[in-house]
Amino acid sequence: MGEMTMRDALNAALKEEMERDDSVIVMGEDVSGGAGGTSGKRDAAGGIFGVTKGLLPQFGEDRVIDTPISESAIVGLANGAALAGMRPVAELMFADFVGVSFDQIFNQMAKFRYMFGGKAKTPVVLRMAMGAGMNAAAQHSQTIYPILSSVPGLKVCVPSSPADAKGMLKQAIRDDDPVVFFEHKALYARKGPVPDGDIVVPFGEAALLREGRDVTVVAIARMVQFAAKAVDKLAEEGITCDLIDMRTTSPIDEETILESLSQTGRLVVVDESNPICSIASEIAGLAASEGYHDLMAPVQKVTAPHTPVPFARELERMYVPGPANIEAAIRSVLENE
Amino acid sequence: MQQNPDQIRRSYRQMRLIREFEERLHIENPKGEIAGFTHLYSGQEAIAVGVCENLREHDYIISTHRGHGHCLARGCDPKGMMHEIYGRADGLCKGRGGSMHIADLTKGMLGANGIVGAGQPIAVGAAVACKARGDGSISVSFTGDGASNQGTVFEAMNMAVVLKLPKLFVLEDNGYSEHTGSSYGIGGDLKTRTEGFGIPVWEADGFDYFSVYEAAEKAVAHCRAGEGPSAVLATATRYFGHFEGDPQHYRHKDEVANFRETVDALKQVREKVTEAGILSSGELDEIDAEVLSLIDDCVESARTGPAPGADIMMSDVYIEY
Numbered sequence: 001m002g003e004m005t006m007r008d009a010l011n012a013a014l015k016e017e018m019e020r021d022d023s024v025i026v027m028g029e030d031v032s033g034g035a036g037g038t039s040g041k042r043d044a045a046g047g048i049f050g051v052t053k054g055l056l057p058q059f060g061e062d063r064v065i066d067t068p069i070s071e072s073a074i075v076g077l078a079n080g081a082a083l084a085g086m087r088p089v090a091e092l093m094f095a096d097f098v099g100v101s102f103d104q105i106f107n108q109m110a111k112f113r114y115m116f117g118g119k120a121k122t123p124v125v126l127r128m129a130m131g132a133g134m135n136a137a138a139q140h141s142q143t144i145y146p147i148l149s150s151v152p153g154l155k156v157c158v159p160s161s162p163a164d165a166k167g168m169l170k171q172a173i174r175d176d177d178p179v180v181f182f183e184h185k186a187l188y189a190r191k192g193p194v195p196d197g198d199i200v201v202p203f204g205e206a207a208l209l210r211e212g213r214d215v216t217v218v219a220i221a222r223m224v225q226f227a228a229k230a231v232d233k234l235a236e237e238g239i240t241c242d243l244i245d246m247r248t249t250s251p252i253d254e255e256t257i258l259e260s261l262s263q264t265g266r267l268v269v270v271d272e273s274n275p276i277c278s279i280a281s282e283i284a285g286l287a288a289s290e291g292y293h294d295l296m297a298p299v300q301k302v303t304a305p306h307t308p309v310p311f312a313r314e315l316e317r318m319y320v321p322g323p324a325n326i327e328a329a330i331r332s333v334l335e336n337e
Numbered sequence: 338m339q340q341n342p343d344q345i346r347r348s349y350r351q352m353r354l355i356r357e358f359e360e361r362l363h364i365e366n367p368k369g370e371i372a373g374f375t376h377l378y379s380g381q382e383a384i385a386v387g388v389c390e391n392l393r394e395h396d397y398i399i400s401t402h403r404g405h406g407h408c409l410a411r412g413c414d415p416k417g418m419m420h421e422i423y424g425r426a427d428g429l430c431k432g433r434g435g436s437m438h439i440a441d442l443t444k445g446m447l448g449a450n451g452i453v454g455a456g457q458p459i460a461v462g463a464a465v466a467c468k469a470r471g472d473g474s475i476s477v478s479f480t481g482d483g484a485s486n487q488g489t490v491f492e493a494m495n496m497a498v499v500l501k502l503p504k505l506f507v508l509e510d511n512g513y514s515e516h517t518g519s520s521y522g523i524g525g526d527l528k529t530r531t532e533g534f535g536i537p538v539w540e541a542d543g544f545d546y547f548s549v550y551e552a553a554e555k556a557v558a559h560c561r562a563g564e565g566p567s568a569v570l571a572t573a574t575r576y577f578g579h580f581e582g583d584p585q586h587y588r589h590k591d592e593v594a595n596f597r598e599t600v601d602a603l604k605q606v607r608e609k610v611t612e613a614g615i616l617s618s619g620e621l622d623e624i625d626a627e628v629l630s631l632i633d634d635c636v637e638s639a640r641t642g643p644a645p646g647a648d649i650m651m652s653d654v655y656i657e658y
């Protein structure tokens with residue numbers, strides 16, 4: 001067990017899977033970088049967040065493909081390569097660029113298997129950085145996993161720790177379905193313990209990070225870290241919570257959430273996305289239907305407001321849900337105790 | 338070459354304004370008061386100004402992620418821009434957009450844009466409006482070498498030809514698309530590609546204001562005459578990294594110094610107009626001094642400008658009736 005950043009954990013997952021399986025290829029803008037530059041250095045970027053660093057020197061240009069700025073063709077290329085037997089890992093840089101390539105994602109890769117009578121396999125992984133925290137403003141900060149999670153045929157990963165990032169990326173690469181893999185920008189540099197050896201995290205299994213009696217707190221990606229802060233603080237007052245890290249938003253581990261709710265009767269869902277048609281509203285809906293008889297208080301959703309992500313520091317800080325918002329939500333579901 | 342001293346004075350000032358705006362941001366950026374991504378335009382001033390000096394009040398432009406130069410060349414208020422870059426409530430976009438989203442619709446400036454290749458179809462739409470108005474106005478998009486590989490750009494070019502629109506495509510090859518040389522990503526070459534759509538291309542030296550001005554003059558005249566779209570292809574470099582903080586491993590360490598030394602756009606204008614006796618170096622020095630003090634002023638006032646509050650975050654998602 002060693003400590004490493006999420007960036008290094010993702011990089012290790014890519015390396016190990018490429019070593020294990022020759023059909024794994026990586027593509028995207030500047031995944032290596034430096035081609036055609038005047039310094040003559042390749043691997044000059046290694047992905048703009050450094051996740052694909054070192055892959056080109058080790059695996060060569062046929063397996064680590066720098067592409068022009070053509071997101072629609074990048075995802076299309078991954079789709080075609082997958083249908084033809086490869087395991088492409090395409091990087092879209094910022095999740096917001098899904099906008100440019102959405103047809104290839106939701107009309108093509110997600111539907112091949114179903115439309116083609118179950119004959120097709122599309123083992124594509126689409127990696128992308130999401131989330132606010134860099135003041136990158138409205139077109140470089142979104143958390144659009146709810147949009148992707150609503151598409152039948154796609155699996156959607158939202159890891160919150162380096163260990164999960166590694167284990168889930170490995171699973172994503174081995175999975176025969178298309179997987180959209182969200183990496184939160186604010187988590188790349190965070191360190192955490194990562195078990196040695198070949199770790200694989202199965203999809204649809206949430207992680208129970210804290211155990212408590214009073215409230216079930218469900219969180220996603222960066223929000224897990226903020227929720228843990230709030231939960232740990234309240235524990236000092238004797239308020240204890242189950243903290244559930246969803247890990248995948250498609251499939252959703254309904255069982256773990258409902259099981260916890262049946263013990264606590266109170267639910268807070270924390271989601272960095274916009275509130276309408278969010279994962280928070282999905283989980284609240286689950287509680288209202290399947291968990292109805294366990295509920296002792298209205299479900300609280302802690303989300304961003306229904307606005308684009310604003311630029312200024314003050315505004316972004318207000319936009320992103322924080323530990324204080326989560327703490328307040330936990331207290332509020334306990335009010336009618 | 339242009340001879341009118343007033344015109345040259347104005348163009349030189351515009352270029353100097355862009356240069357000092359950007360050089361100052363490069364100095365201020367590491368101090369930590371400016372948030373987010375900042376992409377600087379230093380090195381390419383002659384392109385934005387050479388094109389925009391050919392435009393009229395009712396024309397439109399649309400910019401890119403590297404938008405400061407285009408905004409200033411189109412006449413956006415430098416103070417409002419600086420406040421925006423500092424995320425102030427009284428910035429041009431109320432601090433909600435930042436460097437990558439500066440827009441001023443009152444100036445026909447349809448925005449910088451964070452999505453590479455998004456602007457070109459939008460500019461085609463503005464050209465439809467220009468044609469409908471029939472007032473001879475035109476619409477201009479700026480496109481980097483990297484952006485030229487985006488499918489939206491091909492679609493926009495084809496559409497502009499098919500609809501015979503007053504649409505100018507300005508292609509700016511600054512040698513790089515992020516960390517990759519422009520030659521790597523472009524199949525064929527930009528001129529032939531553009532001509533393939535039936536769009537006439539005027540090439541220009543992007544370091545030479547007069548070269549760009551003259552190319553744009555012809556290309557703009559073509560659009561205004563109702564002959565359909567045209568293009569200007571200009572080659573230059575960016576003096577700084579892709580964004581502020583870019584270590585630039587892809588670049589030879591002397592590359593920028595060489596460009597600055599030999600072909601710098603501001604130096605070139607200075608040399609040409611003083612040699613031709615159109616303006617004296619004293620007159621140009623005065624412009625430089627005025628611009629420098631304006632930039633000081635912009636930065637000082639932006640640093641202490643008002644922070645935006647919750648009302649600004651929550652408003653304008655929709656129009657309020």
Ligand SMILES: Cc1ncc(C[n+]2csc(CCOP(=O)(O)OP(=O)(O)O)c2C)c(N)n1
Pocket residue numbers: 029069071093097100401402403451452453454480481482483484485511513514515579
């Ligand atoms: C759709 C989309 N893809 C990728 C990016 C990331 N990106 C921003 S600028 C850039 C390079 C653009 O190169 P070029 O068009 O040559 O403009 P320059 O930066 O040289 O001004 C890239 C890849 C983006 N912002 N939007």
Ligand SMILES: [Mg+2]
Pocket residue numbers: 481482483509510511512513514515519
């Ligand atoms: Mg470029």
